Amino acid sequence: MSIELPEAQILGEQMREVLIGKDAESCDVKDYEKLIKIGFMNKNPDDYKELIGRKVEAVTYRGNVDVIKFDKGMNLAISPEYGGIVSYTEEGETPNYHFRLRFKDGSALTVRLTSMGGVLALNDEKLVNSYMYKRDFGDVPSPLDEDFTLSRFQELLSQKNRMLKSVLVGKDAVIIGLSNATYQDAIYRAGLHPKRKASSLNNDESKLLFESIRWILNERLRLGGKEQFQDLYGIKGGYIAAIGPHMKKERCPKCGTPIEGIAHGGGKVYLCPECQTLE
Numbered sequence: 001m002s003i004e005l006p007e008a009q010i011l012g013e014q015m016r017e018v019l020i021g022k023d024a025e026s027c028d029v030k031d032y033e034k035l036i037k038i039g040f041m042n043k044n045p046d047d048y049k050e051l052i053g054r055k056v057e058a059v060t061y062r063g064n065v066d067v068i069k070f071d072k073g074m075n076l077a078i079s080p081e082y083g084g085i086v087s088y089t090e091e092g093e094t095p096n097y098h099f100r101l102r103f104k105d106g107s108a109l110t111v112r113l114t115s116m117g118g119v120l121a122l123n124d125e126k127l128v129n130s131y132m133y134k135r136d137f138g139d140v141p142s143p144l145d146e147d148f149t150l151s152r153f154q155e156l157l158s159q160k161n162r163m164l165k166s167v168l169v170g171k172d173a174v175i176i177g178l179s180n181a182t183y184q185d186a187i188y189r190a191g192l193h194p195k196r197k198a199s200s201l202n203n204d205e206s207k208l209l210f211e212s213i214r215w216i217l218n219e220r221l222r223l224g225g226k227e228q229f230q231d232l233y234g235i236k237g238g239y240i241a242a243i244g245p246h247m248k249k250e251r252c253p254k255c256g257t258p259i260e261g262i263a264h265g266g267g268k269v270y271l272c273p274e275c276q277t278l279e
Ligand SMILES: [Zn+2]
Pocket: 252, 253, 254, 255, 256, 257, 272, 273, 274, 275, 276
């Protein structure tokens, strides 16, 4: 299941608690040829061996990306944005994995990608030049930054004469860390039709959208992530989105109108045609 900002933060904090000070002992990669097609992986699998013999010094996270920093300038950037499971095991058997890093004390970190996403071993220079890092650790604000205000959000929206999806999700978004799930949830809660253009929102609408995004992200942090997410220890998240594929045959809880799915922006968006207005 896709990992967005709150889930990357949950994993980052858990990894920070448990991995710092550990020495990497061995590294295994499975199904490499397949992964290189669906993911952002090192082109040469031997690059992962650069992690061996190094100590974890820090874990940082921002947007959809977690970065484990090792000594002597190496990093492991993990970002299973479209689907994946990151797990930690204290000892013994590990869950099914595509990437596994074992530490000297017998513990292990594993990553299994179920869709597109990244697992990259990079030195400091390559890290700061990587696509994921530039996108999420750059100047684009995170909706959970303390200094990210409503007026800043309104200013950013007012400059974009584009439909909301590309303004909130993906490489041209004005904020980082969201994918399709949060976008659908947030515009439903804010009563906005997917075909609305960002610059057409009035002050009340953009305020409602801002508050919806922040509320969803904070709820997901509070509840251990969204429901399909598993944390580092396999514990499932408890946040259920107000709308999404699970509402396909349901009625809108607010007004009773049947939920519709429409093709939009290279994916499917579920909406209430009554509550989400085009005007
Ligand atoms: Zn409705």
